[in-house]
Amino acid sequence: MIGITGATGGVGSGTVRHLLAAGRDDVAALARRPEAVPPAPGLEARRADYDDPASLEAAMRGLDTLVVVSSDGLAETMVRHHRNVLAAADAAGVGRIVYTGILDADPATGFYYAPGHRATEALLQDRPHCVARTSVFADFFADTWLEEAQRTGELALPLGGAGMSLIARDDVSRALAALVLAGTEGVVELTGPVDATGEAIAAAASRATGTAVRYTPVEDADYRARLKADGEPDWLIEAYASMFTSVREGRFASAPGEVEALTGTPPMTFAQYLAAR
Template sequence: MRIAVTGAAGGLGGRVVQLLSGRDGVDVVAITRRRLSAGALQPGVEVAVADYADPPALRAALRGVDTLVFVSSDGPDARMLLHHRNVIAAAAAERVGHVAALSSIDADAASPFCYAVVNHLTEALLRATGIPYSIARASLYIEFFQHWLTRARSSGLLQLPAADGRISLVARDDVARALTALATGEPTCRHHDITGPDVAGLAGIAAVAAQAWGRPIAYQGIPPETFHTQTAATGLDPWWGYAFSSLFASVREQRWDRVCDHYTRLTGRLPLASHNVLSTQAGERQDSAGRASSDAQ
């Protein structure tokens, strides 16, 4: 079986490539936007350079591919949707037999979250091709949410416009394992909700981070306007300020308040809890700091 993975240089796509490589009977094609340095991927993995914006290159990369693991593009929503259209059109043109696609729990045209709309439209495009598919609708990544937790670690205060919204944070590694399981199985022609083991409000998430890191962290809900002003003051690209604001609007609507057992059914494993992921990362940082101190002596 020949399996291609888009976004193979990223954290999620790269992990899927790692999980697939070395499997008996599986040839892996890592599709990246730019050439990778030698040794960046596992031995035996074929690299195909194809930007999401380059339909001919995408078709060449997918030639002879049996299954495509379709990891999302990023950036502004209109560009992202165009990229997804290009990938799906290339897969259809090259008669790929199965697409295991990444989507999100909140894949809904009525959502205020910009990427929820993109995911909804992407799923519709994929279904319209008639290609057999399997869709992993992932919740928000622990590693993604850590952007705000890390800042709160220094200040002791997690300030976000989430109100009383609840989220089931999921480990990125679990999403990679779910996509790998879908890619190596028969097409299900349905979606699978990939969540963490529990849900929590922002105060609960702050408490988990505080326990894992041994630092006091409290949650303070702030108005969306305040969040927008604070985000703009950091110099963040305006697009990402809008994207994050729209995300928290969907959190306030309880669109991420969901726990499912689909991950365990697919992989036979229990999903990682936020505390385990954050504790592991804290331990890795301490080990790294200890080695650096030892090397300096």
């Protein structure tokens, strides 16, 4: 049986969908709100709260493979959740873990989430596993930064002239399902096919919506000050600003070919994603 955590979320629900579409009839959707999982033939919804170890262990009984969709929020919270999930997987005798890590997990990076993902990857080393290091989601970028850009006509971000390999969440889910079915082990990188610069993102947004958006590069300190003035918490300011620093350092560059090699279909460009959204 195959379990997927975060199964009410974007990546988790997509992975469930792709596994069912591939003909699997032994899929368990692990969610803290199992009632929010849409019923489907071959799918069992099980209650699994990252903060409730007993619920995790019970939900993982009988799983051969568990897809661990990473948790979110404060880095400390994320790591605690991952520890709980992996301890429960041990206790329940789960055979193999497929984990959604982050593309920039370099020890030298300043990216806020990298140490937490590295710590989780270290916990995986003594068991059969696959780490799918994913780039920034196109959906996340659009939800977080494009709405304001469309309202103001300006995409003001500290991207410099660098590009980022934005990947649609559905392409991530498709690739995760393929990794599960193929029994892939080791590290794979899930990225979009090209590196979208601020200018390319603004152009794609302008085309998709008919509202002109232009890219304006801003300095890191000015971006942080803007988030602070908007009342964002310090950890979120660090998470966003350090991500853009990492992009400027080329740490979110495309790993072309990996998603297509896994799934047989190339991932969408950001422009294709926006046009289809």
